[in-house]
Amino acid sequence: MRVVVGLRNPGSRYEGTRHNVGSEVVAAAAAAGSVSFKRAKRFIRADVAEVHMHGERVVLALPRTFMNQSGQAVAPLLGYFGVESNELLVVHDDIDLPFARLRVSIDSGPGGNNGVRSIIGSLGTKSFWRLKVGVGRPPGRTDPADFVLRRFGKVERPEIDDALVRALGIIGVFAGEGGEAARRAAGESNTG
Numbered sequence: 273m274r275v276v277v278g279l280r281n282p283g284s285r286y287e288g289t290r291h292n293v294g295s296e297v298v299a300a301a302a303a304a305g306s307v308s309f310k311r312a313k314r315f316i317r318a319d320v321a322e323v324h325m326h327g328e329r330v331v332l333a334l335p336r337t338f339m340n341q342s343g344q345a346v347a348p349l350l351g352y353f354g355v356e357s358n359e360l361l362v363v364h365d366d367i368d369l370p371f372a373r374l375r376v377s378i379d380s381g382p383g384g385n386n387g388v389r390s391i392i393g394s395l396g397t398k399s400f401w402r403l404k405v406g407v408g409r410p411p412g413r414t415d416p417a418d419f420v421l422r423r424f425g426k427v428e429r430p431e432i433d434d435a436l437v438r439a440l441g442i443i444g445v446f447a448g449e450g451g452e453a454a455r456r457a458a459g460e461s462n463t464g
Contacts, residue, residue: 290407291420294363326448342387343394369406
């Protein structure tokens, strides 16, 4: 079994923002698998959906916590399902990655993403996979914290939608073949 978590800030106020692109990817994976999210067990602060991808059982999760407390949702989720951290894929935004580019990594620091920082703190390890989606750099002197809470512009949206489709394919590779294969697939997805 593998677990795929899309980081977000919950609530309609944050829908479509750069910071929530990870949750968009995971929600699209649930839709592609024709499954719906349900509230997890009381002590797990997340909505979950179970799907079969490439012959593997995958738990898709969207934390009910705000981004900065993502670890409070992820650690109990892994404990409940008995999943090791190296079978976890966290999907999140990245301002240091070129716009609409994808990268899969493991064992790296939070890179300024407080959701990832929270997960590292709660799990006590950096040894989990991340699927990063490039959301662009803040223009001028714009505070990165403000920038990631902005929605994508109309011109940007088609390119992000294409990245979401490619990200779905990478989740499928992660489900069926694991993290290293997903890392290769992410690199290949950027050459088109």
